[in-house]
Amino acid sequence: MTDKTDAPGAAWSALARLARTGQARIDNVLAAEGLPAEEFLPLLEELAAAPSQTGVTAKSLEGTLGLPQYAVSRLLGRAIKAGLVTRAPHPQDKRSTLVMATEDARRLYPRMARARDAAIDAFFADRLRPGQVKRLNDLLQMMEDSADE
Amino acid sequence: MTDKTDAPGAAWSALARLARTGQARIDNVLAAEGLPAEEFLPLLEELAAAPSQTGVTAKSLEGTLGLPQYAVSRLLGRAIKAGLVTRAPHPQDKRSTLVMATEDARRLYPRMARARDAAIDAFFADRLRPGQVKRLNDLLQMMEDSADE
DNA sequence: TGCCTGTCGATGCGTGCGCATGTAAACTGG
DNA sequence: CCAGTTTACATGCGCACGCATCGACAGGCA
Numbered sequence: 001m002t003d004k005t006d007a008p009g010a011a012w013s014a015l016a017r018l019a020r021t022g023q024a025r026i027d028n029v030l031a032a033e034g035l036p037a038e039e040f041l042p043l044l045e046e047l048a049a050a051p052s053q054t055g056v057t058a059k060s061l062e063g064t065l066g067l068p069q070y071a072v073s074r075l076l077g078r079a080i081k082a083g084l085v086t087r088a089p090h091p092q093d094k095r096s097t098l099v100m101a102t103e104d105a106r107r108l109y110p111r112m113a114r115a116r117d118a119a120i121d122a123f124f125a126d127r128l129r130p131g132q133v134k135r136l137n138d139l140l141q142m143m144e145d146s147a148d149e
Numbered sequence: 150m151t152d153k154t155d156a157p158g159a160a161w162s163a164l165a166r167l168a169r170t171g172q173a174r175i176d177n178v179l180a181a182e183g184l185p186a187e188e189f190l191p192l193l194e195e196l197a198a199a200p201s202q203t204g205v206t207a208k209s210l211e212g213t214l215g216l217p218q219y220a221v222s223r224l225l226g227r228a229i230k231a232g233l234v235t236r237a238p239h240p241q242d243k244r245s246t247l248v249m250a251t252e253d254a255r256r257l258y259p260r261m262a263r264a265r266d267a268a269i270d271a272f273f274a275d276r277l278r279p280g281q282v283k284r285l286n287d288l289l290q291m292m293e294d295s296a297d298e
Numbered sequence: 299t300g301c302c303t304g305t306c307g308a309t310g311c312g313t314g315c316g317c318a319t320g321t322a323a324a325c326t327g328g
Numbered sequence: 329c330c331a332g333t334t335t336a337c338a339t340g341c342g343c344a345c346g347c348a349t350c351g352a353c354a355g356g357c358a
Contacts, residue, residue, distance in 0.1 A: 007279075007286040012171060012269045014289035019168035022161060059306065070346075073307060078344090095306040095353045117158060124157045127292040137156040139285045140163035143276040208336060219316075222338060227314090244323045244336040 022123050029119040035112050036082055043079060044109040047101040055088060055098035084108070171272050178268040184261050185231055192228060193258040196250040204237060204247035233257070 026038050046064050050056045061072045076099060079085040084105040090096035101109070124133045175187050195213050199205045210221045225248060228234040233254040239245035250258070273282045 006266075007282045008270045008273045009266060011273065011282060011286035011289055014286070014293050015164065015171065016168050018289065018292055019165050022164065057306090068346080069307070070309085070348095071344095073309085074344075077308090090306095093306080093354070097307070117155075120161045121157045124160065124292075127295045128288065130156075132288055132291070133156050133160060135284070136288045137160035137163070139277065139281055139288070140160055140167065142281070143167055143273075144163050146276045206336085217316080218337070219318095219339085222336095223314075226338090239336095242324070242336080246337070 022120070025123050026116055026119045029115050030112060033111070033115055035108060035115055036084060038112075038116060039075065040079055040082065040084055040105075041109075041112055041116060043075060044084065044101060044105055044112070047085070047099065048106070048109055052100070052106075055100040057090065058097045058099055061099065079105075171269070174272050175265055175268045178264050179261060182260070182264055184257060184264055185233060187261075187265060188224065189228055189231065189233055189254075190258075190261055190265060192224060193233065193250060193254050193261070196234070196248065197255070197258055201249070201255075204249040206239065207246045207248060210248065228254075 023038075030036070030038055042065050043061070046061060047056060058072055058076060059069075061067070061076075062069055065072065065075075067075065076085060076087065076097075080087065084102055086100050086102060088098045088100065090098050128136065172187075179185070179187055191214050192210070195210060196205060207221055207225060208218075210216070210225075211218055214221065214224075216224065225234060225236065225246075229236060233251055235249050235251060237247045237249065239247050277285065
């Protein structure tokens with residue numbers, strides 16, 4: 001049915017499946033170490049990079065995280081429930097919220113980042129030799145660079 | 150922070166992002182042509198391959214689609230609501246359900262398959278030259294072949 | 299100053315998911 | 329033939345999503 005030499009179709013289904021299994025692997029590693037979910041990592045990374053005292057507005061996170069407004073709002077809600085983040089009223093603009101990482105988050109973030117990176121390394125190392133990973137990465141980067149949707 | 154030469158990390162984030170944008174592209178193409186969602190395609194493919202009179206049990210779809218039982222149950226619910234599929238009682242086993250594609254589904258399925266394939270071809274063609282797609286596919290197939298999770 | 303418009307963030311609604319459980323039917327050993 | 333187990337499928341619950349909307353506030357302009 002699907003032609004054996006249909007490279008795009010085969011490549012797509014492999015790509016999609018690998019993305020799912022890789023994500024599952026990351027989730028499992030973080031869960032196994034009792035760490036917070038991966039969805040908080042980009043948020044914590046952003047907060048770690050920001051001035052710790054001031055905090056960051058929720059609005060600015062839409063841009064840096066590439067998420068729609070409602071997604072940021074809800075992510076923050078979950079992060080607060082998980083004890084990773086606090087909301088504080090913005091002194092100059094009462095519509096706005098300042099977001100800051102908690103002590104817990106600052107302590108956990110490096111472990112999360114390392115665990116995720118280890119999961120990713122293992123994911124590729126299990127399947128490809130280092131030179132092949134390099135070649136794969138080159139091709140994927142070329143694809144990303146032509147972002148014309 | 151993230152090392153510039155961290156090929157696994159870079160490859161992973163490209164892989165994950167490309168999987169999302171590719172899926173979005175498929176979804177958009179199908180929606181633009183007024184066709185049913187892509188989630189029904191593997192189901193319809195399975196039903197198209199099966200003897201049209203007899204139908205297929207929901208249980209067997211768990212295996213062929215690689216979905217858990219509840220996911221099949223709900224997918225069938227949606228497919229029925231979309232008019233693509235019918236449930237019929239299994240004559241020999243009243244616990245079981247026989248699933249059959251409707252006429253609509255048999256008419257729509259080839260268009261859906263072609264639209265999806267066209268979206269995938271365009272997705273790669275926009276980003277890579279044919280030889281590169283081939284190389285990418287080779288690497289991805291190697292990764293999939295070592296499925297040892 | 300007092301409105302009017304635009305911005306910030308939260309949330310109701312509908313929907314899908316995963317887990318766990320429920321219901322009905324089939325099977326099985328005594 | 330009957331109780332206990334197993335199988336097939338559905339579904340309630342909690343949670344996340346996207347869309348659309350809402351309430352609160354800020355800023356501009358008359």
